[in-house]
Amino acid sequence: MNRLSAAFAKGRPAFVAFITAGDGDTAANLDALVDGGADVIELGMPFTDPMADGPAIQAANLRSLGAGTTTRDVLMIANEFRERHPDVPLVLMGYANPMIRRGPEWFAAEAKGCGIDGVICVDIPPEEDDALGPALRAEGIDLIRLATPTTDAARLPAVLEGSSGFVYYVSVAGITGLQQAATDSIASAVARLKAATDLPIAVGFGVRTPDQAAAIARVADGVVVGSALVELCDRHGAHAPEHIRALAASISEAVHAAKREPA
Amino acid sequence: MESTPNSFRNQPDERGHFGDYGGRYVAETLMPLILELETAYRAAKADPAFQAQFDDLLEHYVGRPSPLYFAERLTEALGGAQVWFKRDELNHTGAHKINNCIGQILLAIRMGKTKIIAETGAGQHGVATATVCARFGLPCTIFMGATDVSRQQPNVFRMKLLGAEVIPVTSGAATLKDAMNEALRHWVANVEDTFYIIGTAAGPHPYPELVRDFQSVIGREAREQMLSRTGRLPDLLVAAMGGGSNAIGLFHPFLDDADVKMLGVEAAGRGLDREHAASLAGGAPGVLHGNKTYLLQDEDGQITEAHSISAGLDYPGIGPEHAWLKDIGRVEYTAVTDDEALDAFQLLCRTEGIIPALEPSHAIAAVAKRAKEMDRDAVILANLCGRGDKDIFTVADALGVEM
Numbered sequence: 001m002n003r004l005s006a007a008f009a010k011g012r013p014a015f016v017a018f019i020t021a022g023d024g025d026t027a028a029n030l031d032a033l034v035d036g037g038a039d040v041i042e043l044g045m046p047f048t049d050p051m052a053d054g055p056a057i058q059a060a061n062l063r064s065l066g067a068g069t070t071t072r073d074v075l076m077i078a079n080e081f082r083e084r085h086p087d088v089p090l091v092l093m094g095y096a097n098p099m100i101r102r103g104p105e106w107f108a109a110e111a112k113g114c115g116i117d118g119v120i121c122v123d124i125p126p127e128e129d130d131a132l133g134p135a136l137r138a139e140g141i142d143l144i145r146l147a148t149p150t151t152d153a154a155r156l157p158a159v160l161e162g163s164s165g166f167v168y169y170v171s172v173a174g175i176t177g178l179q180q181a182a183t184d185s186i187a188s189a190v191a192r193l194k195a196a197t198d199l200p201i202a203v204g205f206g207v208r209t210p211d212q213a214a215a216i217a218r219v220a221d222g223v224v225v226g227s228a229l230v231e232l233c234d235r236h237g238a239h240a241p242e243h244i245r246a247l248a249a250s251i252s253e254a255v256h257a258a259k260r261e262p263a
Numbered sequence: 264m265e266s267t268p269n270s271f272r273n274q275p276d277e278r279g280h281f282g283d284y285g286g287r288y289v290a291e292t293l294m295p296l297i298l299e300l301e302t303a304y305r306a307a308k309a310d311p312a313f314q315a316q317f318d319d320l321l322e323h324y325v326g327r328p329s330p331l332y333f334a335e336r337l338t339e340a341l342g343g344a345q346v347w348f349k350r351d352e353l354n355h356t357g358a359h360k361i362n363n364c365i366g367q368i369l370l371a372i373r374m375g376k377t378k379i380i381a382e383t384g385a386g387q388h389g390v391a392t393a394t395v396c397a398r399f400g401l402p403c404t405i406f407m408g409a410t411d412v413s414r415q416q417p418n419v420f421r422m423k424l425l426g427a428e429v430i431p432v433t434s435g436a437a438t439l440k441d442a443m444n445e446a447l448r449h450w451v452a453n454v455e456d457t458f459y460i461i462g463t464a465a466g467p468h469p470y471p472e473l474v475r476d477f478q479s480v481i482g483r484e485a486r487e488q489m490l491s492r493t494g495r496l497p498d499l500l501v502a503a504m505g506g507g508s509n510a511i512g513l514f515h516p517f518l519d520d521a522d523v524k525m526l527g528v529e530a531a532g533r534g535l536d537r538e539h540a541a542s543l544a545g546g547a548p549g550v551l552h553g554n555k556t557y558l559l560q561d562e563d564g565q566i567t568e569a570h571s572i573s574a575g576l577d578y579p580g581i582g583p584e585h586a587w588l589k590d591i592g593r594v595e596y597t598a599v600t601d602d603e604a605l606d607a608f609q610l611l612c613r614t615e616g617i618i619p620a621l622e623p624s625h626a627i628a629a630v631a632k633r634a635k636e637m638d639r640d641a642v643i644l645a646n647l648c649g650r651g652d653k654d655i656f657t658v659a660d661a662l663g664v665e666m
Contacts, residue, residue: 062435065565123290125288150293150454151295
């Protein structure tokens with residue numbers, strides 16, 4: 001059992017936490033997430049053109065790039081995280097161009113060397129899998145695909161084919177950090193996904209509070225929170241880690257305590 | 264280099280790839296819509312009624328066919344090859360952009376979409392989109408970088424007169440690429456009822472193909488007109504390129520005419536060693552806005568800002584078919600600086616009584632260089648893809664004239 005599958009096999013829903021690499025003191029922010037009880041960390045690779053992201057994560061990308069963050073910096077952050085936290089699964093999330101710039105094999109090998117467990121690439125759908133998927137699989141890195149409300153039954157097998165680690169269900173047709181979907185629609189979507197795969201299902205987009213997270217945790221295997229954490233980096237600057245730790249702790253408590261509803 | 268294909272005109276493949284380029288690099292939310300668009304486009308293309316409606320609107324609303332014009336005094340001034348222009352600046356709204364907008368709005372209506380969005384840089388595509396939305400009574404939202412909104416006020420007002428809502432985009436550098444990001448974000452959240460009219464032959468498949476097909480009316484007409492006027496095909500085609508839609512529209516119908524050479528002209532801005540917008544000359548392959556193509560980017564794959572005096576060429580990417588045509592060597596690509604384009608702009612004003620847009624001024628600058636190197640019986644055909652009324656303030660400023 002690898003780190004990612006172990007994180008979803010603790011007999012309780014998992015809290016998946018996202019922050020952008022290079023936005024503030026990332027090492028301290030990541031440690032705060034772990035202290036706060038996050039089960040899986042998604043580390044955002046900054047990109048100049050984050051087309052699927054709402055204002056909070058867009059701004060985080062620009063702050064990070066404005067501070068001079070490079071791909072090597074992101075990998076170094078990951079590598080140091082792995083040394084400090086040998087057991088916490090770490091997933092890189094971002095856009096295709098920075099991931100394939102030096103070739104997908106280069107990226108996959110570097111990611112492996114830094115102890116990355118999985119990769120989420122927003123703009124490589126299954127139709128373009130060749131651009132990154134084979135290189136990641138060759139290194140044993142999970143390619144975590146996104147399923148959305150527009151992913152219909154005819155498409156779902158193609159999305160799941162070649163996915164591993166977990167499936168990230170994007171609960172709203174939209175961008176990160178804005179509105180949240182109704183819990184009922186999430187429950188039925190997760191049930192639909194569960195019928196088609198044995199992979200754990202984590203649900204994200206628009207989840208901001210412990211209550212929202214708990215409601216989703218009752219129907220899914222994991223809950224992803226990103227924008228609400230990223231906003232703390234903006235608002236609190238050097239004091240961000242303590243605020244991140246506090247929010248992470250309240251979300252993880254709510255998520256971990258959530259009782260699974262019978263499907 | 265790949266071996267020469269039997270035809271240069273049967274791209275892309277069924278996955279929307281032009282060689283290694285193109286494709287569908289979009290978020291999963293958009294994928295089903297992109298597939299639906301492809302199905303709808305295939306059906307429309309096969310439907311004579313769709314083609315008939317498109318042709319009728321091009322004739323009676325846009326004013327096609329646009330003339331093919333022999334530029335006698337420019338030819339004399341250059342002292343080399345004969346220079347002919349395809350006069351797409353005489354179209355309704357003053358540029359080639361309207362050809363594509365007519366095609367896409369008919370497709371949108373056919374798909375039952377009730378809202379239209381588009382991105383715009385200088386505002387030409389925004390005006391063309393707002394125009395067809397007014398013509399068909401569909402609500403129109405245009406995303407435009409805040410920087411461009413402030414420097415292109417006349418076009419902003421035109422769009423508003425035509426009933427469009429113009430949304431200034433403040434993210435990034437607040438120019439064309441950021442407007443496209445924001446249009447994509449809006450689209451992702453409104454996929455059910457909204458059609459995105461992309462303004463150039465780029466973006467996820469099938470956009471590069473369908474924009475090319477709608478713009479190919481330029482090349483089809485030009486080929487026919489040239490044969491009937493001169494009994495021969497031109498030796499060289501020349502067109503300016505931002506995303507490359509007018510260029511691919513001119514080139515595509517000639518791609519299998521082995522004796523017709525082609526030259527695409529990018530914007531070299533302040534020089535290829537400084538700020539420019541020449542993705543083919545100074546970029547590298549990568550993925551942005553749904554397709555793989557040449558991009559201006561750094562070693563980490565971060566997209567860099569483009570610069571050109573021509574806002575319509577000010578984009579850090581290029582249509583994927585051009586990327587393929589460059590790699591296989593069928594089309595030659597060059598780049599022209601702001602200063603060279605300004606000289607060409609003035610040259611055409613004085614020799615032909617035509618005020619060209621700054622975009623085709625780049626093509627004219629390349630024509631001026633090539634014509635001198637060619638025999639007097641050789642024929643160059645350049646696309647005059649837009650008129651220059653919109654650019655007179657930019658030109659005055661560049662020439663140090665106070666208005």
